[in-house]
Amino acid sequence: MLKKEEISPNSRFHVMAKPIGPLCNLDCHYCFYLHKQNLLETSNKWHMSEAVLENFIKQYIEDQNHDEIIFSWQGGEPTLLGLEFFEKVVAFEKTYASGKQIENDLQTNGTLIDDKWCEFLKKNNFLVGLSIDGLKHLHNKHRVDKAGNSTFDKVFNAANLLKKHGVPFNTLTTVNRDNAKHPLEVYRFLRDEICPRAIQFNPCVEVKVFETVAPPFWGSMEFPQIGHPMAKPGNEYSIVTDWSVNANDYGDFLCDIFDEWYENDYGKTFVYNFECAISQWMGIYGVMCVFDPICGKGLAIEHDGSIYSCDHFVYPEYLLGNIENENLADMAFSDRQKKFGFSKHNSLPQYCQQCEFLFACHGECPKNRILLTPDGQPGLNYLCGGLKKYFNHIKPYIEKIVEQVKMTNNTVA
DSSP, rough: OGGGGGOOOTTTOEEEEEETTOOBBBOOTTOOOTTHHHHHSSTTTTOOOOHHHHHHHHHHHOOOOOOOEEEEOOOOOGGGOOOOOHHHHHHHHHOTTOOOOEEEEEEEETTTOOOHHHHHHHHEEEEEEOOOOHHHHHHHHHHHBHHHHHHHHHHHHHHHHHHHOOOOOEEEEOOOTGGGGHHHHHHHHIIIIIOOEEEEOOOOOOOOTTTOOOTEEETOOOOOOOSSGGTTTSSSSSSSSSTTTOHHHHHHHHHHHHHHIIIIIIITTTEEEHHHHHHHHOOOOOSSSSSSSOSSSSSETTSSSSEESSSTTOSSGGGEETTTTOOHHHHSSSSSHHHHHHHHTTTOOOOHTTOOOOHHHHOGGGOOOOEEEEOOOOOEEETTTHHHHHHHHHHHHHHHHHHHHHHHHHOOO
């Protein structure tokens, strides 16, 4: 086990903070976190105490030998904690900064954002991630409040308030079975009306038993081969939820938006998915963790100080410990967490290892490896067909961009 005093200058890790756990004022149909209320035990009513908050901030800063420390605050909905909580966050960060540059980002559904929130976020240099799924009819399909009512107007208003106050913000769009069929509507709306600093598209994929069973502890669950009807949402025997994106639709979604972006917006509109592809083609990793060769350096801390291997793996099977009685860095670099991280590479089926796009995909997120390969080997990613379509489509354009980047770098040098 790597001890605190043995941390090298390159021993950087990231922790996604969940200070209010899964509590949220919305009831998004596809949320992968709301069910944690039933899955996890808690004794403090889903609210990170001041003691846990201070301990986390102290350890997170001290345990990393880097000049920049990035705190990420998510939920549930973190703004439910109120401004007072985040004023304490900033105060503790200043107390323990020790000359390091501290950055904060906050992922929010936007429904509670008002002028006071914007003033605070601007003053303290927070980067905001705003969850929005496209135009009103698409956004409201799945992103509703507890009474099933529309949330779009509040989110749209939040975007306008953030712009009014000069708060930098990105958008996070969950690509589901419905909005995946409207790629250009979604993209043009985000680009032209929301106007974020950056756009990110995340595919929605969950097996039907995700609320109670951790990946890959699916037991005797029957896995279909790629292309089988059971590998598609919307039928009775599908292994994924009805709102999961169809893999081929996801590929088409990315292809259509890429064409628009490459033709009109390259160099002007930052789309994480496409910038990630450029980086992968250049052999640079870390833009989007799902496409990295290994994982494990992106942990999650729950409201009570519990540390998990990843925020998509907050299940009892992936509990590493608690910062109240264990050191954060010791957990981050423990043998158990290393095994978790390297299993992404070590569990790849031959079908993936022989794929021409292995360098760009690396099997995507391990939680989505729920299919059988054409020859029956387990461990193929649900999105494989769509991602292959996407990578094949963008290949000549990305290669051209990479050549231009290399020529520019050589000229500057």
